[in-house]
Amino acid sequence: MTTLPFDPLRATFGDRLLTAGAEISRFGRDAISEEGYGGTPDAVVYPESTDEVVELVNFARERVIPLVPRGGGSGLSGGAVPVAGGIVVAMERxxxxxxxxxxxxxxxxxxxxxxxxxxxxxxxxxxxxxxxxxxxxxxxxxxxxxxxxxxxxxxxxxxxxxxxxxxxxxxxxxxxxxxxxxxxxxxxxxxxxxxxxxxxxxxxxxxxxxxxxxxRPAARAVALGFLTDESRLAEVTPALLALPARPSAVEFADAACMRLLSSLSAQWRWIPSGAAMLLVEFDGSDANRVASERDEAAALLKSHGVVEVSRSGTEADYEKLWLLRKQVPWALMKKSPHQTMEDITVPVAGTWPLIAGTRETSRRRGVEIANFGHLGDGNIHVTPLKPDGLDVGRWHEELPDLQTELYRLAASLGGTISGEHGIGHKRRAFLPLVLGEAELETMRAVKQALDPLGIMNPGKAV
Ligand SMILES: Cc1cc2nc3c(=O)[nH]c(=O)nc-3n(C[C@H](O)[C@H](O)[C@H](O)COP(=O)(O)OP(=O)(O)OC[C@H]3O[C@@H](n4cnc5c(N)ncnc54)[C@H](O)[C@@H]3O)c2cc1C
Incomplete structure (x- = not known):
């Protein structure tokens, strides 16, 4: 019988060391819907203390085995995926x-x-x-x-x-x-x-x-509205951010996202057709004050062509309004696992030029591109979806060119390729589009100083 290289770990980790079986396969993916971004772990270990993590790191360093820390696996850049094999370090215990x-x-x-x-x-x-x-x-x-x-x-x-x-x-x-x-x-x-x-x-x-x-803020108030002329985002966003009270959220999903939601479930049939969604929230300690800040924002939205459909009165109303925004990424994943949910971030005044630029790309390439995200901080999840008739292999071949075009657009607006989802292995090859050689070399030097053998999550971020 051959001895598995991981056997010495058995004494400490017992059945918290997995080297085969069905459970291990879930550690090959994160929340990216495209299968191509997956990997295959050689082992999964569930440490329960810092001392156990130290033991695991020493074991891996002596044998130059990759270690891939993993949290909830909800990442959207392939960060927790073992692209070079090795041991997934599942932190859930x-x-x-x-x-x-x-x-x-x-x-x-x-x-x-x-x-x-x-x-x-x-x-x-x-x-x-x-x-x-x-x-x-x-x-x-x-x-x-x-x-x-x-x-x-x-x-x-x-x-x-x-x-x-x-x-x-x-x-x-x-x-x-x-x-x-x-x-x-x-x-x-x-x-x-x-x-x-x-x-x-x-x-x-x-x-x-x-x-x-x-x-914890004791009170929240939300206004939900729809905008038919999306170009007016160029004026709406700065106006909202210039209000005396800072909104706690300014969220957006375009007309394509809304059309999709309303086609997927009867509960969303009321969504006005051909309009983008805007959700604005205020929070604070005083319910009356928060409601009046929300009302001021609602009036401002109206003056910019936003048709308001709902305001929250209770916590339950408030959750219902947010659900519309929270369902968007799941609806897009349901429509097509063959998509790339991007995470472009630009200076806030650049959000409309970004969205308009993606529309131009969409028309020219014949690829549907949905846009949604955190309008208030310029972080838009630009999401191209594979055209129905296009072969999956061809989609994957063409994707890097499409991503390059979108990332160049972001860079031209003073933006960058990730605001919150990270680089992982999904965007690693594209870093030179937004970082210079001096900046990349400094990052490599930091990595080399802290991890000279390259065992910590290889193939990611740098
Ligand atoms: C529907 C949906 C909505 C999302 N919304 C948001 C959002 O609003 N904002 C946002 O920022 N992100 C969002 N994300 C992305 C994701 O949820 C976040 O990046 C989240 O912080 C990842 O946490 P995780 O525990 O799932 O990490 P994982 O996916 O397990 O890992 C992510 C990265 O963290 C590393 N890591 C995990 N634990 C450790 C550790 N203990 N030590 C060192 N490294 C570690 C992994 O190696 C990997 O590189 C969303 C994802 C989904 C699916």
Whole structure:
């Protein structure tokens, strides 16, 4: 009988080491719908402590085996996919909330805590973690840190990295770094937390996170409207952001997304045809004030040609209005798994020129391109869909050229190729379109210094 190279891990990990079987296959993909972005793990390990992660890293380093950290697998850039094989490090059992420190307004937690589960634990304390992404039901805090995720409320609250006060990270050398703490201010040396946040598991494995918390807004108010002339986004977006009260969300989905939703389910048949959706939300401690801020925004939208259809009164109304926006990526995945959900981000005034540019690309190439996303921070999920008659193989052949055109368009508007989903292996080859050789070389030097053998999530980000 041949000895598997992973057998020495059995003593520590027992049945938390998988080397075959049906369960292992789910670790070959993340949430990208196209199969071509998958990989094949040689093994999956579920560590339960920092010491176990150190043991695993030392094992992998001695044998030069790739390690691929994995959170909820909701990533949209192939970041958690083992493209070079090796061991997937599934963090889901490191899921303890170690402390909710209400005196310092911080939470100390392991990386495998599901983002929504953290929110449920914070709610009774009247607190929340404001940097969460819209995939909160599935993603984990470690994944949010590794991607520097940000969601529908980034326009007011910023992104995950704005809330990370402390990190524990196991590097490729097997060293445990304990960075930051519960301090709001800290300029002691290089910003190593900033280096690890958004590093997509390529520099180390996050084993503990200290997050800054905010008082939970007691009230929210939402207005939902539809815009037939989408070119008016050019004036609507800056006008909304110039309001005296900062909206907590300014979300958008174009007429193609709305048409799709209304064709998929009877519950969406009321959506006006040929119009894009705009959702604007305000939050705060005073319900009357928040409602009047929302009303002011609704009046502004109306003056720019937006036909308002609904306002939230209760939490339930509010959830119903948001559902329309949250269903869009799932509807697009249902329409066609052969698509590329992009994550282009431009300066906010560039969002309409970006969308208009994608329309031009769509017409010229005969490819439907849906646009939706976080209008308030210029982050649009430009999503080309495979034309019905086009062979899948041909679609894949033509995709890099289409992506290049879209990324060049983003760059021409002062934008870049990812605002929140990351580079992963999906966008790695395209980095030179938006980063110069000096910047890329600096990133490679950082990677080389921290991971000279290249075992940490190879083939991603850099
Ligand atoms: C429907 C839908 C909506 C989404 N909405 C948003 C959104 O609003 N905003 C947004 O930013 N993203 C969004 N995403 C993308 C995704 O959910 C986020 O990037 C999320 O933060 C990934 O977390 P995860 O735990 O699923 O990570 P994974 O997908 O498991 O991994 C992502 C990356 O993090 C690394 N990683 C994971 N855990 C660790 C760890 N402990 N240490 C080191 N590296 C680690 C992985 O190696 C990989 O590179 C959405 C995805 C879907 C499917």
């Amino acid at each position: 490191m899921n303890r909330v170690i402390e909710i420190d209400t005196a310092n307004l911080v939470a100390v937690l392991e990386p495998g805590v599901v983002t929504k589960a953290l929110d449920s634990m914070l709610e009774p304390h009247g607190l929340f973690f404001a940097g969460y992404p819209m995939s909160e039901e599935i993603c984990q805090i470690g994944g949010n840190v590794a991607e520097n995720a940000g969601g529908g409320r980034a326009v007011k609250y910023g992104v995950t990295g704005d809330y990370v006060l402390g990190l524990e990270v196991v590097t490729a050398a097997g060293t445990v770094l304990r960075l930051g703490g519960r301090r709001v201010k800290d300029v002691t040396g290089y910003d190593l937390i900033g280096l690890f946040v958004g590093s997509e598991g390529t520099l180390g494995i996050v084993t503990q996170v200290t997050l800054r918390l905010l008082p």
